[in-house]
Amino acid sequence: MAKRSKVAQEAFELAEPVVTKLGFDLVDCSYVKESRGMVLTLYIDKRGGIGIDDCETVSRAVDPIIDESSIDPDFFEVSSPGLTRPLETDKDFNRYAGEKADVSLYKPVEGKKSFTATIKGAEGEEATFVFDNGDELTLKFEEIAKAVRHIDF
Template structure:
């Protein structure tokens, strides 16, 4: 399946990259494996790798499949208690490589990147909000609420429709669909 690959470390961020150059003919086998429903590439990969990554002691927090500078890049964002370092990224990369080769979920050549979440990673999923309960976050809204579009405070709670943050003057409830960006507040 693979007709060439190389491993490199990137100084740009705490990741390991595995270059995958291969071509595959035929259909994507994940369609039948996961009930035959259409899922985008990132969702397919997340379903395939979530459990194996968890068995290594990491949480697979997010998967992105995007084109960067003309190359397709599959990025796995991982986390664990105490944080993630380059050795963790390399361990996950080496463990998932044969699984990706066997399942063959991506038709074109791509680079595999395994990364920590980063300090300012956007809160997208419930798991992201759960990880940040009791911590300070910053929120930017699409449209102003009470004359403001930006808020900073402690994440108190959330559900499928709302996020509650504790500000200096009390608690504020915001609709999740009104939030353009939520992320951990960086305090230096």
């Protein structure tokens, strides 16, 4: 995950307890200059996905906290991280346990450098995957180049 700017990190720390209390995970925060000005964006997620009502709920709860802080964005928005957001933490993998993921590795493990399997879960710095034949594979996060939710078309 890219390192957050100082302002984004401050916003993350202010918003995370509120977002968590509302039943969501705050997965990232950005503070970037766009053509319209400085934009503060919170990225929230939950099992089953995020809808516009979820974004509105979080926005209404966090906006007053941002207003009272030293953070002064021109625009504040709340968004879903998107379907193709990489899974990077134990929370990410556990949120989508039981769903399939496309996984790429830095080096081949058991002869494979990429695979699609069901996420069993994660603990500490490891994630476990189950293949269609029932075999399980546990990997350290540092072995995973990229893991994203599998999308069937």
